[in-house]
Amino acid sequence: FVSYQVEILDWKTKKQLCFLDKVEPNATIREIRLMFHKLYPRWYPARQSIKLDPKGKSLRDEEILQHLPVGTTATLYFKDLGPQIGWTTVFLIEYTGPLFIYFLFYFRMPFVYGLDERFASSPHPVVNLACICHSFHYIKRLIETVFVHRFSHGTMPLRNIVKNCLYYWGFAAWLAYYINHPLYTPPSYGKKQINFAVIMFLLCEAGNFSIHVALSDLRRNGSKTRKIPYPTKNPFTWLFFFVSCPNYTYEVGTWISFTIMTQCVPVGLFTLLCFIQMTIWAKDKHCTYLREFKDYPSLRMPIIPFLL
Amino acid sequence: MAASGSGGSRADNGYSSQQPRRRRGPGALATAYLVIYNVVMTAGWLVIAVGLVRAYLAKGSYHSLYYSIEKPLKFFQTGALLEEYLLIAKYLPGIVPSSVVLTAFQVMSRVFLTWAVTHSVKEVQTEDSVLLFVVAWTITEIIRYSFYTFSLLNHLPYLIKWARYTLFIVLYPMGVSGELLTIYAALPFVRQSGLYSISLPNKYNFSFDYYTFLILVMISYIPIFPQLYFHMLHQRRKVLSHTEEHKKSE
Numbered sequence: 001f002v003s004y005q006v007e008i009l010d011w012k013t014k015k016q017l018c019f020l021d022k023v024e025p026n027a028t029i030r031e032i033r034l035m036f037h038k039l040y041p042r043w044y045p046a047r048q049s050i051k052l053d054p055k056g057k058s059l060r061d062e063e064i065l066q067h068l069p070v071g072t073t074a075t076l077y078f079k080d081l082g083p084q085i086g087w088t089t090v091f092l093i094e095y096t097g098p099l100f101i102y103f104l105f106y107f108r109m110p111f112v113y114g115l116d117e118r119f120a121s122s123p124h125p126v127v128n129l130a131c132i133c134h135s136f137h138y139i140k141r142l143i144e145t146v147f148v149h150r151f152s153h154g155t156m157p158l159r160n161i162v163k164n165c166l167y168y169w170g171f172a173a174w175l176a177y178y179i180n181h182p183l184y185t186p187p188s189y190g191k192k193q194i195n196f197a198v199i200m201f202l203l204c205e206a207g208n209f210s211i212h213v214a215l216s217d218l219r220r221n222g223s224k225t226r227k228i229p230y231p232t233k234n235p236f237t238w239l240f241f242f243v244s245c246p247n248y249t250y251e252v253g254t255w256i257s258f259t260i261m262t263q264c265v266p267v268g269l270f271t272l273l274c275f276i277q278m279t280i281w282a283k284d285k286h287c288t289y290l291r292e293f294k295d296y297p298s299l300r301m302p303i304i305p306f307l308l
Numbered sequence: 309m310a311a312s313g314s315g316g317s318r319a320d321n322g323y324s325s326q327q328p329r330r331r332r333g334p335g336a337l338a339t340a341y342l343v344i345y346n347v348v349m350t351a352g353w354l355v356i357a358v359g360l361v362r363a364y365l366a367k368g369s370y371h372s373l374y375y376s377i378e379k380p381l382k383f384f385q386t387g388a389l390l391e392e393y394l395l396i397a398k399y400l401p402g403i404v405p406s407s408v409v410l411t412a413f414q415v416m417s418r419v420f421l422t423w424a425v426t427h428s429v430k431e432v433q434t435e436d437s438v439l440l441f442v443v444a445w446t447i448t449e450i451i452r453y454s455f456y457t458f459s460l461l462n463h464l465p466y467l468i469k470w471a472r473y474t475l476f477i478v479l480y481p482m483g484v485s486g487e488l489l490t491i492y493a494a495l496p497f498v499r500q501s502g503l504y505s506i507s508l509p510n511k512y513n514f515s516f517d518y519y520t521f522l523i524l525v526m527i528s529y530i531p532i533f534p535q536l537y538f539h540m541l542h543q544r545r546k547v548l549s550h551t552e553e554h555k556k557s558e
Contacts, residue, residue, distance in 0.1 A: 183509035265514035 002259035004065055004072050007035060011054040011077040023065060036078070043245040046155040049079040084155035086223035093147040094164050098172030101136040105176035106131045117182050124186045126194050130179050130262050133201055137254065140205060148212050173275075175266040187263040197261035204253035210236035228293055241297075241303035244286040248278035249303050279303050343460045345391075350453040352384040357446045372434045374426070374442065381442065384449075388415050410536065418445065418503045420525075421487050428503060429494040437493060439485030444479045451475065473544040480540065484533055491522055498522060 004027075006020040015215050020032070022114070033045040042048040049058040052068065064098045066075065076269050106127075110118035178184065218227045231240040239246035256273040282303035289296050301308060356377045361374035374381075392415045425436055455472045456465040497503070504518040 123371075176506075178513045181508060181513070184513055185509050185511050188511055263511065263513060265512045 003071075004066070004070055004074055006032060006074045006076060008032075008050070008076045008078050011051070011079045011232065011248065014054075017078055017269075024220045025064075025066035027065045028061060029059045029063045029065075031066070032076070033061070043078075043080060043086075046084040047081050047086075049081050051077050051079070053077065059289040081157060082180060085158050085161055087151040087153065088145055088149075088154060090164070091149075093237065094168050095138050095141045095145065097165060097169040098134060099142075099171055102131065102134050103174040105173070105180040108180065112177070113180075113182055120182070122180065122182075122184065124184065126186050126261065127180060127184060129198065130258070132256060133198070133209055134176075137205065137258075142210065144209070144212050146240055148216050150216050166282065171270045172267075175262075175270055178264050178266055179262050187261070193263070194261055197257045200257035201254060201261065203259060204250045207239065208247055208250035208254065209235040210234045211239070211250060213238075215247070222299075226292060228289065228296060237307075238301075240299060243282075244289055244300050244302050245278075245282040247286075248282050252278060279308060326375045339460055343457060346453045346457040346460065349384060349391075350450060351381060351385065352387070352455060353446055353449040353453065356380050356384065356442075357450060360443065370436070370439055374433045374438050377442065378433075379551075382422055382427070385418055385445070389419060391415075410539070413532070416537075417487070421490065425491055425494050425522075430498050431497045432490055432493045435490060435493050437486045439491030440487070441490065443493065444483030444486060447475065448479050448483070469547065473540075473547050474546075477541050480537055486531065488529060489525055491526055495519060495522060 002025065004023040004025055006023050007016055008018045008020075009016055022034055023032070029050055030045070033048050033050060034136055035051075036048060037043060051058055052070070056077075058079075059076075068074065068087075070076075105112055108119055108121075109118050143234055144293045150308075187193075214234070215229055218229055229240055236250075236270060237246070239249060243249050252271070252275045255274050257265070259267045259271050279302065286300070287301035333424065359377040359380065360373055363373045364370055367373075367502065392412055395411060397413045401417055421441065426433060451471045455464070455468050498505075502518075504516070506514060506516050508515050
């Protein structure tokens with residue numbers, strides 16, 4: 001039984017921040033983080049990036065000291081990740097904003113369209129429908145955040161939330177402004193266009209929800225390891241035959257349907273940006289799957305079947 | 309916005325493989341293409357410079373010199389878009405991502421000034437502010453492209469390196485002033501003609517006010533220009549002191 005000694009240096013200045021004596025060989029990085037936190041109370045574990053190499057990747061909580069490529073005196077590097085915020089909190093804030101901001105415009109708050117239009121309602125039924133759909137979308141997202149999603153990383157940097165909120169809230173305000181405007185023009189093909197859009201919207205929302213549930217079931221026992229998602233009995237999940245991230249596919253579909261429903265350029269622009277962002281995420285995820293699993297289904301594309 | 313360019317973040321050379329950090333330089337064929345490209349761009353901006361001087365001498369005043377170099381200016385400034393595409397698509401080797409964003413920003417703002425302001429609002433073409441940024445851009449680009457050319461050929465005269473990392477101190481504010489004054493001059497004409505603007509109601513449920521957009525563009529210079537300027541000053545310190553060390557060690 002050999003006990004380890006662990007010294008932790010600042011990644012930039014290489015100054016020794018702490019020296020831990022008599023560390024058990026089977027200690028996890030999580031335990032080391034807790035020990036470090038005792039010495040430096042303001043650097044709680046979620047803020048600590050502990051790595052083997054000053055410029056390397058952060059070590060996971062589950063890593064065990066004796067399995068790392070270190071001698072009995074281990075040198076680790078610490079980097080402060082800055083104030084962290086939990087993913088659940090982030091999503092709750094990001095999604096509640098658009099929900100209520102849209103209402104400001106829908107109910108025509110006095111300062112929005114001028115005093116003559118305050119609290120007036122729109123003569124177009126599609127405007128009411130759009131409000132219902134938009135609200136439904138964000139309420140669904142909030143419910144999923146609380147009850148369905150299981151996050152692999154606990155936290156993200158606090159400054160991200162400002163950026164993200166500006167984006168989601170800003171766009172919600174921009175598109176709500178036009179849809180609920182007194183001079184709004186309903187879609188060119190009338191009821192046909194709207195009905196088609198509603199059906200597509202509902203299908204995509206159901207699909208998106210099914211995928212989230214399926215992904216969540218992969219981590220039912222609280223494990224953090226990645227598994228290949230497969231189609232289940234639910235027909236919406238059959239998209240997994242063709243695509244690695246069908247939740248993103250359905251999400252883009254939802255926004256396309258909303259664009260068709262409202263026939264509004266800002267909505268279209270938001271849809272385009274969503275598509276670009278989700279394609280980037282999907283390609284990333286797809287590459288990770290390919291790297292980790294040698295038997296990954298070869299038919300699958302990242303986000304669009306056969307194409308992208 | 310004058311000065312800076314794709315070599316911004318790297319300490320010394322442009323595309324050359326002689327780097328402090330071992331980076332894979334371009335192959336022989338790629339180098340040949342890059343040299344030709346940079347020579348052509350240098351020549352192009354020299355043509356613009358010569359055009360300006362000749363027109364000034366012929367007219368006796370610096371008023372309305374824009375018309376004498378309008379076409380080559382549009383051609384070569386827009387040609388920089390190709391260069392930016394090559395950077396982004398990583399056909400140009402060993403380029404650090406952060407400099408891609410900086411150069412993209414500068415190229416976009418230059419192209420915007422050339423086409424969306426000066427070309428589109430004919431009334432500003434006789435303004436002196438146009439001459440201000442055209443001169444700034446011309447001098448900067450001649451130095452920048454010859455810097456790249458010489459770097460690729462591994463024969464970089466210290467004078468060119470010094471010029472590239474020093475003259476921007478004057479040229480950059482000069483260019484920015486010219487650009488801002490031109491946009492400001494264009495404002496009343498945009499308001500009057502409703503240029504590039506669309507208002508409600510319309511079947512796309514969209515509105516855009518170019519006048520407000522131009523004002524926002526002007527405001528955006530306030531946070532962005534100082535950042536770029538200080539980045540260039542920082543680069544200057546790094547590059548020119550690095551050369552001093554090299555000289556001392558010889």
